[in-house]
Amino acid sequence: MGIVAHVDAGKTSLTERLLFAAGVVDRVGRVDDGNTRTDSMDLERKRGITIRSAVVAFRLGELPMNLIDTPGHSDFIAEVERALSVLDGAVLVISAVEGVQPQTRLLMRTLDRLRIPTLLFVNKTDRVGARYDDLLADIRRLLTPAAVPMQTVPELGTRAATVVPLPTQRSELGEILAERNDEFLEQYLEGTADQVAELANQVASAAAHPVYFGSAMTGVGIDELIDGIRTWLPRATGSPNDDLSARVFKVERVAAGQKLASARIVSGSLTARTPVAVHPVDGPEYRTRPSGIELYADGARTPVDRVEAGQIVALRGLKDIRIGDQLGVRTTYTQRLFAPPTLETVVSARDRVRLFQALTQLAEQDPLIRIRKAEEITVSLYGEVQKEVIASLLESEYGVDVTFSETTPIHVERLNGTGEAIREITEGPWAAGVGFRVSPVAEGIEYELEVELGGLPRAFHTAIEETVRQTLHQGLYGWEIPNIRVDLIHTAYWSPVTVAADFRRLVPVVLMQAIAAAGTTVLEPLNHFELDVPPDTVARMMAHVAEHRGVVSLVDRTHLEGTIPAATTHAFEAQLPHLGRGEALLATSFDSYSPVPGAPPIRHRTDGNPLNEKQYLLHLNQSL
Template sequence: MLNLGILAHIDAGKTSLTERLLHTAGVIDEVGSVDDGSTRTDSLALERQRGITIKSAVVSFAIDDVTVNLIDTPGHPDFIAEVERVLSVLDGAVLVVSAVEGVQAQTRVLMRTLRRLGIPTLVFVNKVDRGGADPERVLAELARKLTPAVTPLGTVEAPGTRTARYVPYTVDDPVRTARLTELLADHDDALLSAYVEGAAPRHDELRAALAGQTRRALVHPVLFGSAMTGTGLDALTGAIRELLPAAAGSADGPVAGTVFKVERGLAGEKVAYARMFSGTVRVRDRVRVGGSARGAGDKVTGIGVFEQGTAAPRDAVSAGQIALLWGLRGVRIGDVLGHEHDVPERQWARHHFAPPTLETVVEPRRPSDRSALHSALTQLAEQDPLIGLRQDPLRQEISVSLYGEVQKEVIEATLAEEFGVGTDFRETTTICVERVVGTGEAVEIIDTDPNPFLATVGLRVEPAPAGAGVEFRLGVELGSMPYAFFKAVEEAVQETLRQGPHGWEVPDCLVTMTRSGYWPRQSHAHAVFDKSMSSTAGDFRRLTPLVLMDALRRAGTRVHEPMHRFRLTVPADVFGTLLPALGRLRAVPHTPTAHGSSYVVDGVVPAARVHGLEQALPGLTRGEGELETAFDHYAPVHGTPPGRPRTDHNPLDRKEYVQRVTRRTRVGQSG
């Protein structure tokens, strides 16, 4: 069993390659076409209409005695969240690169992530039959732009023609053998010694070393071919079977799996796509969902296991397999099934890619559809958690977070076609963050004005490095009050930091609880609990936002906007006119380099201006400019910081906040 991901920059031919692999394995009789909308994995109507992959899809086929679950993923960067979820279940990957366009922006993002997660990866250079195909140039780009640890397993005859043919290297090629030995010797002391002494290793030794290092993600074999003509496909399937690792895990071990996709069935029920890492799940078993956080578990009412193309009903699913599971009512993407300690460590690195940096307000065209819109968006957020719904009860508005304009168009079309809700989307805006710049402390004492709650809370806020996340610490004794009260403070801190003083999330800081105090449970003579004289978790939950916001104001926060790195390739004669346009977009270019009749310039540009750059580029470059962009970092906003409308009870305004959370008009009355 092997769970294999197919990844690529858009239009590299990844879905066509999936079709060819299924055809080669005998699963389908005819190769489907992306243009005709007849491919097996692009099953959504929108995918067929637009000719792009939007949702990941699983198909299965056999290579000799190895069953391969192949997961086709989106190539467009707007749907990178789908790719992120798939990475958590892979045993290996095939990274597809076009022999014409070569290494592109998304190619680099994907390869960096695959290498960081240690996922064994083959590179398939596709479209060798297309005009302009240059396999040798692309091989050099792979080594220069991705990693020097790439090694070709063959070459191409007549590239750029319909008769292009992949030719594997033979055993008796001395140049090839020497290069491969040199590469593998970097991680193999025995090979290194033999290489230094001039002893040529045997072919079977080299092949075994290549397989071992590929499975450890130390080297990346490169194959060439064409999904359209089928050349090179036999070599690719052979490499998948020989060089990538089979799924590990014991069917007799404790149940452990990961949910990477959730859909709704015909009756509206949740259907979970899960990769099993250990154990066996049977129909009618109860499975604990979400680690230890949510109860004893739900009863599995149905199982589908992928075999020869599609999922077939089965009574059980075991370690190494991917299955559809029915009956897990509260399941969410990213949930662990069973025992979390039996899930590989890298599955917990939830965010492999940058979060969305754009958002927009969605409004129903008919006011009567407001409830239906909320229900539809909630279902879409189940399938894609990074959609990130934000509701503003005051303005009766719903905002969704986005990776780009194409994703917005797809959401709009999905709402209309699948849910029957017509919508209008406002102009896309940028999602900023707030970073703590100093240290600030605040405290509110129980039974002391202006504190209206039966709780004492003191908090200190300090900055943390970018990417560190929010850490909550106790600076008081854990036994000084009930644990539930500490938990209420911690949860309220996490919730409050979603909207800092300017309304943006505060992603990286250290919050320490410095003071605590409470009134023990009080009862009257007949043991009737008196809430007005006893502290509850609610008191701590309601007081914490006031204290934390005071501490944040004293520490100070600064708004940071997302910045994208860009690479522009433009004709040399238009480069001079391009620079003023980059300046107007607040882009900061670095020193350009000449490549023949073109200039290549790297730099950074605010995420808010990327769409404008994409629109302006064709006119500035006669349609010959090429642009690659990807999120890079957050940078401080200069001038007046942008604000974001609040959707909470506004702890920045004490009177308004207390009135809302206590539902009383007089400040100071206990809730």
């Protein structure tokens, strides 16, 4: 089960309450005091926010539970995505005071798209300003029309706030359920409907969402929420008798730099020191064996020899493992729930070698922290808060003091048309031949063969495909080409002279010639924005949007929506407190890419520029 929410809604406090109720901790930790179980990083304790997902396992009566506490800040949405990929159910926490916030809406849309059964928990009912009726109306309007309140809240907004259960056999509930099931509607009209059973069915299919109320700080409503979790959220259904299927959702480094990979065992069983197939996010399958397995149980990790379906484990000894890799049988699931980072910044330190090594290890724990080493070292970001986190981690864990440049947008390149190139080299240090045809596609990288698979040793085919994917990270202007089809239309080799390295050197030259024949356009990222402003500032705000190259697509009284370039979003946001008298609320998320106006920006290359063969050969010689 995952606990998700907008930042400061009370996720970690709720986690502490559940751990206390299960007997895992003997006192409830407080975020403000920096003594919560799941926030273990120094920066998490100082800032009072969750940065990395944390796993804790315990039992609620007879129900074994693996609980994942996720970050709430939008800069760490990648951590949330990885947790969502392994959930059976979720609790979405909403503040009774602040209500439905931008991140809340994004999370609910994603939970709904993945059909993850979800309970809503309205926290902070004891706070001044807490709401009930109009908050329920907002939940139904902005999150889900099938929100089913399970309680009323006497003394709302005071320290004396309590919760009183509502009967399940009531007309409001029956009408909500009947709107989503015609068969149940007939039974309801006849007076023979079992509303409890139907609610369980609709929650399991993510069609209805019970709403519980309470306070994680005082403990009010927690027992009722626990009953709701046990009653409505479905158990894991994988069988230990099936083939092994497991998914890695977290990688961290522990003592002596050893990797520790957290994985959900979806089905089957896994034994320590037994060979297992690994299916990387990208790249060929390989086999390895975990040297040790630790089971999350009773609030801690315990070494075991065997684990099975439904459990979350930490695996040691998998030196090449990465987040998103699958073990055992490969299954299909949504790879991308949220957009990748659209910003980057240059990182500087006195010791560039130590900086690059440290950043490389950080990227293993968060694959969306992409690192580029050209004339300068850059990292990708979701937002400004991530800078502070990266700087803190580099200083505390690696002893590297860094500075950052101004954040800039990450552009991409789009193919303009179709291009081909074929080349064979039989003289000099190489002996190989390849040919490619490239064409644009709507999404993703497609790699296809128009040559006989058996006409070339498999190791050579592997070298060609891996190099193609690596080469596409830098197009004609140095930016990635994310949407492209590459057809391998020609191969040649000379035995026993040709080796795989010959293809790895030749592929970038030929592929870039094909891309040059097609041409590319540089695109910039656009953000979708939602902006709530004071009534008398609407006209001023619309002008402000236009000044930053934004376009307003919707105006609903004091609510504006539209798109704005990522390049101008930060400057746009910086002036909002003044223009909106401190009352403007802005939420942004990635929307799409659009051609850059004017001259296309050029990014420093790291590959020696395969289109300039003299420069490229010099780069290869220096890399040896």
